[in-house]
Amino acid sequence: MPELPLVLWIALAGVLGLLVGSFLNVVILRLPERMAAGWRQEAREVLELEADVTPLPPGIVREPSHCPHCKHPLSAMDNIPLFGWLLLRGRCRYCQAKISIQYPLVELLSGVLSAVIVWKFGPSWAALAGLVLTWTLIALSGIDFRTQLLPDQLTFPLLWLGLVLALLPMFVTAPSAIIGAAIGYLSLWSVYWVFKLLTGKEGMGHGDFKLLAALGAWMGPVSLLPMILLSSLIGALVGGTLIALRKHERDIPMPFGPFIAAAGWVWFVAGHGLLQGYMQLTGLR
Known part of the structure; x- marks a missing residue:
């Protein structure tokens, strides 16, 4: 099986970085909320208070992506890294609320830096x-x-x-x-x-x-x-x-x-x- 040229590995790393960048946005937004919910639960246990019945924030892996404003689940087209935000012109398809510039920036940064890593170290x-x-x-x-x-x-x-x-x-x-x-x-x-x-x-x-x-x-x-x-x-x-x-x-x-x-x-x-x-x-x- 012929080896792939380095430029193709770099391109693949860039695409992979875009996909991972989409997941990193989820981590950035949801992990602190899950942590805060855990701290509140631990504090109530220490203070011997009744358990909090408030639903936990969305998980990082299981819950599908949704608009933070109207909570409508996003389609596969909306979830395309970087290009989904551009196609939607930075607004939710369902409620027209503005989508933070953070999403495409994190995806683009992840894609570019991932390509640089493979350019530096090779496959x-x-x-x-x-x-x-x-x-x-x-x-x-x-x-x-x-x-x-x-x-x-x-x-x-x-x-x-x-x-x-x-x-x-x-x-x-x-x-x-x-x-x-x-x-x-x-x-x-x-x-x-x-x-x-x-x-x-x-x-x-x-x-x-x-x-x-x-x-x-x-x-x-x-x-x-x-x-x-x-x-x-x-x-x-x-x-x-x-x-x-x-x-x-x-x-x-x-x-x-x-x-x-x-x-x-x-x-x-x-x-x-x-x-x-x-x-x-x-x-x-």
Whole structure:
């Protein structure tokens, strides 16, 4: 059986990314609601209150997609990634309510980044692992943007998968992954407590520690400082732009997780080239 050319693998990865992006939208929207419902149920049990009879929010897998406004189930044509939103011109077919731009953006981002991963690693197990990392980072970023939460249900599996892959090893060795995870967590944990002791305020959430620990497990300790610097730069640019355009108030906290995720993905794909370019510019060898 002849091998497929790389360009076809890249195209297939892009299509797969679009399809997965549609599912990631479901995760981004429904997982926080399911988590909140679970917390309310646990709180009522602790307080020994009667069970809440309110129906649970839609599940992530079983319940079909529907319009968030009129609750009408969506047809197969409406669910075509990216093109469904374009064909509907951003409005529900049944109630004409506006459909969030988030849907096509997440699908497009997932498709493009998936294609880049296969272009970088080729048709390999490393590419498959890279796709899982990419999709998880997109889901985490979307949830953090909407709710300022980084669910343990996503960060912990990403951390453990990074440590398991290091046993092969795939991207880094096991000692490097363990040290990277530990330093990744403790670095932001230390910043958090220093900032809180000095100001009395919480500068970031605990999910940020876990996300950087997961990325440290995937890429080792050498990647951590560049990722922190790059995420800070991206955050400053995005935050400054939003404030300048008056689309974000200065006193409203901005989630840092998406910037960590973006920096981690960039370093995962292009870190070696960026490091070599920096060393050439600075004259280091």
